[in-house]
Amino acid sequence: MSYQPVRFYQTGTFTVGNRLLDEDDRSVQALPVRANSLTSGHRACQGCGEALGARYAIDAAVAATDRQVIAANATGCLEVFSTPYPQTSWQIPWIHSLFGNTAAVATGIAAALRIKGRSQVRVVAQGGDGGTTDIGFGCLSGMFERNDDVLYICYDNEAYMNTGVQRSSATPPAARTATTLPVGPEPGNVFGQGKNVPAIAMAHGIPYVATATVADLHDLEYKVKKAIGIRGAKYLHIFVPCPLGWGSASHDTIKLARLVKECGLFPVFEAEHGEVTGVAKIRKPIPVEDYLRPQRRYAHLFGKSPATETIAKIQAQADRNIRKFGLLADQGARP
Amino acid sequence: MSTVQHKPFAITLKVGSSLANKTGSWRTFRPVYLDRMPPCNHQCPAGENIQAWLFHAEEGNYEQAWRQIMADNPFPAIMGRVCYHTCESACNRGQVDQAVGINAVERFLGDQALKYGWAIEPGKPTGKKVLVVGAGPAGLSAAYHLARLGHAVTVHEASPKAGGMIRYGIPKYRMPREKLNAEIQRIQAMGVEIRLNTPVTDLRQTLEAGGFDACFLAVGLQQGQQVNIPQTGGLPVLDAISVLRAVELEEPVALHGHVVVNGGGNTAIDVARSAIRLGALSVTVVVRRGRDYMPAHPSEIREGLEEGMRLLNLRQITAIQDRTLTLEVMVPVEGGHIIRSGQTETIEADVLVQAFGQTGDFAALDQYPGLVIADGAVQVGPDLMTGAPGVLAGGDMIPWARNATAAIGLGKKAARHLDAWLRGERYQPRPKAEVADIGKLNTWYYSDAPRTVRPLLDVVRRTSGFAEVVGNLDEGNALFEARRCMSCGNCFECDNCYGVCPDNAVIKLGPGKRFRFNYDYCKGCGICAAECPCGAIKMVPEEI
Numbered sequence: 001m002s003y004q005p006v007r008f009y010q011t012g013t014f015t016v017g018n019r020l021l022d023e024d025d026r027s028v029q030a031l032p033v034r035a036n037s038l039t040s041g042h043r044a045c046q047g048c049g050e051a052l053g054a055r056y057a058i059d060a061a062v063a064a065t066d067r068q069v070i071a072a073n074a075t076g077c078l079e080v081f082s083t084p085y086p087q088t089s090w091q092i093p094w095i096h097s098l099f100g101n102t103a104a105v106a107t108g109i110a111a112a113l114r115i116k117g118r119s120q121v122r123v124v125a126q127g128g129d130g131g132t133t134d135i136g137f138g139c140l141s142g143m144f145e146r147n148d149d150v151l152y153i154c155y156d157n158e159a160y161m162n163t164g165v166q167r168s169s170a171t172p173p174a175a176r177t178a179t180t181l182p183v184g185p186e187p188g189n190v191f192g193q194g195k196n197v198p199a200i201a202m203a204h205g206i207p208y209v210a211t212a213t214v215a216d217l218h219d220l221e222y223k224v225k226k227a228i229g230i231r232g233a234k235y236l237h238i239f240v241p242c243p244l245g246w247g248s249a250s251h252d253t254i255k256l257a258r259l260v261k262e263c264g265l266f267p268v269f270e271a272e273h274g275e276v277t278g279v280a281k282i283r284k285p286i287p288v289e290d291y292l293r294p295q296r297r298y299a300h301l302f303g304k305s306p307a308t309e310t311i312a313k314i315q316a317q318a319d320r321n322i323r324k325f326g327l328l329a330d331q332g333a334r335p
Numbered sequence: 336m337s338t339v340q341h342k343p344f345a346i347t348l349k350v351g352s353s354l355a356n357k358t359g360s361w362r363t364f365r366p367v368y369l370d371r372m373p374p375c376n377h378q379c380p381a382g383e384n385i386q387a388w389l390f391h392a393e394e395g396n397y398e399q400a401w402r403q404i405m406a407d408n409p410f411p412a413i414m415g416r417v418c419y420h421t422c423e424s425a426c427n428r429g430q431v432d433q434a435v436g437i438n439a440v441e442r443f444l445g446d447q448a449l450k451y452g453w454a455i456e457p458g459k460p461t462g463k464k465v466l467v468v469g470a471g472p473a474g475l476s477a478a479y480h481l482a483r484l485g486h487a488v489t490v491h492e493a494s495p496k497a498g499g500m501i502r503y504g505i506p507k508y509r510m511p512r513e514k515l516n517a518e519i520q521r522i523q524a525m526g527v528e529i530r531l532n533t534p535v536t537d538l539r540q541t542l543e544a545g546g547f548d549a550c551f552l553a554v555g556l557q558q559g560q561q562v563n564i565p566q567t568g569g570l571p572v573l574d575a576i577s578v579l580r581a582v583e584l585e586e587p588v589a590l591h592g593h594v595v596v597n598g599g600g601n602t603a604i605d606v607a608r609s610a611i612r613l614g615a616l617s618v619t620v621v622v623r624r625g626r627d628y629m630p631a632h633p634s635e636i637r638e639g640l641e642e643g644m645r646l647l648n649l650r651q652i653t654a655i656q657d658r659t660l661t662l663e664v665m666v667p668v669e670g671g672h673i674i675r676s677g678q679t680e681t682i683e684a685d686v687l688v689q690a691f692g693q694t695g696d697f698a699a700l701d702q703y704p705g706l707v708i709a710d711g712a713v714q715v716g717p718d719l720m721t722g723a724p725g726v727l728a729g730g731d732m733i734p735w736a737r738n739a740t741a742a743i744g745l746g747k748k749a750a751r752h753l754d755a756w757l758r759g760e761r762y763q764p765r766p767k768a769e770v771a772d773i774g775k776l777n778t779w780y781y782s783d784a785p786r787t788v789r790p791l792l793d794v795v796r797r798t799s800g801f802a803e804v805v806g807n808l809d810e811g812n813a814l815f816e817a818r819r820c821m822s823c824g825n826c827f828e829c830d831n832c833y834g835v836c837p838d839n840a841v842i843k844l845g846p847g848k849r850f851r852f853n854y855d856y857c858k859g860c861g862i863c864a865a866e867c868p869c870g871a872i873k874m875v876p877e878e879i
Contacts, residue, residue, distance in 0.1 A: 011782060011829055015830065016834030029834035042838070046858045
């Protein structure tokens, strides 16, 4: 059973808080005493989705464990903007080692805690899509395969932004990247291919895999809380828009995260031991174009002679997700 | 060098929190909180702060909600019934699903107040005496607001009962008299004296004799108008205002047999629906123009038709011969105009009632120095002051919007100007905030919720008597309806800004205290403004 939103009381659980709901139904982010694990003064760009996603996720983990959280962080924007020596924005025990070894570092921390008998302390590993789907992929797969007691969180902004917007294996088809020349006819992944890490994580049969976006805070917090309570390997893939790399307005960060889910391009679901157990339904269906247009990385698809064929291929991708996961309200769960 | 020695191996700089890095310096736009004008408030002729009272009602705090209404309008139980609620046409929610049932919630709150006997205290006495002429909605509203400001108010009313056209022009099935009486009594309980059967025949004499410092005139327009139709034979022809007045005073009125009403306004429909209740054989309303161009409210027309009223649109009565009315068929042309066709038909009638507006009788004011009466109305300035100092006028007798809600608003306006004038000052209304139109809202966040419809009395019950037609919401669905409000332009503490800021630059001040920006760290990304559901945050350029 997936997260069940409250649909009434003015804004229900669509907003961060709601004075008409019981406090238990409000989000961690609505609390005046939230941890602010990633505090102010960090150097993320205006409107950074990753900064937002990281605070959402880690605050939820902190709240769920009564502050008993240690995080290992891969190289990437999150590490660079949060901890430029000699300052740090982290208000939890936090370690950065290398780009590719985060899952292994977290595994080590978990092993040490087990040996010391401090199993109440929970371990999170986190990184961007580059550190997860490319460089750290081997260590991640090993962590899954050994079922190490770590929650791995990938903040996916679909490219290496820290190196000047460079293609990663999570860059979607037709999305322009600044410092990588297209290999085939279009930039980004080859249509119909790519590296779907949530699916790969599920293929390992680990206890829990989920996706989320920064546009649905209640769903995200529910998944972090659920994952952190499970012993063994967990994987959470959070969609975080990047105004700089995507060429979108800084105030559109949450809007884009909302649209990517509503158009079906990014299915929001959870899975246990390799089986999908819940999906977040689309509330107001839209065509992919509504999501693509506000982003300059897709500008070449529009303009005077729109690339209708490419747009149709992206739409087909969304339609496939909608079919596969049963994302429309009147569709049953996935067969 | 000594400080370096205390640092751990390979650490050369003093480590610390990023809070030392004030990222507010990046900003080119700054978010600011503001209260925009909700479209409902902007539209309300009585100047109610609808969004504010719905805010309290959403929490189930009905008394606080009622007190918020009472700040502007002393008659929620009356207005919740007879107001034509143009606020609901302006409601932004109408563009999302359906408008909020503001009128229904207002009525619910008004009835709660009567049920629990909630009262309003008069203000600290100022020692000033004010005369109000006319106990209609404008006069009583002014009296109420003046009493709240501490002035001693005496109301002179010519009729045997107070209420003006709300009593003498609106039938009981729309406005139950016990509610009307109770809301008037509440004003009397504040110390306002209402003298019934006391027409003012000489204003100057009344002012001097009573020792009044100022005066508000709100005598209304009491006489019905008729159009002249060539007539032979003795068919009774009445005017609608006299008919409704007679019905209220329970005087015999000849509304039996085949009743024909001439006119397309609310008064015409009121007469028709009253005739049905008084046992007329048939009731026909003749209207020159098409149904879409009738001034009567669509809900009144619909309910009348349900009760058996016959509507003859595009007909004009051209002659009366004994019991036969000759109707000429009118033809609609472009732009809503009509032209005569020359074709005629006839219908039978036992009585004809004409409903063509009202005129006033201002004989008592004629000789008062400075008062200007022109085009059948008393002329006033923007502060409602007539040409005579300290004499203000409002309601139907001035040539502004003429309806009960507008009259209540004018009464409040008059009270504020009078109060300032009595202190030798001028009342300065606050500048109006910009309107929170639908484009300023992020409607994604509002739950989908259909509108609660008030139950209607079934047709058989309502045509056989003067019972109230429109039922009330109960506590459950009144709360439901209030919570459909989107709080346009005014923070309702959803915590979105607090949650969505990537820089933790929003400070939550606690329940009822809203939020504050921490400009030390706000980078000006604008997510808070974009994700504010109700449009209570604005991005303004930073002065650099």
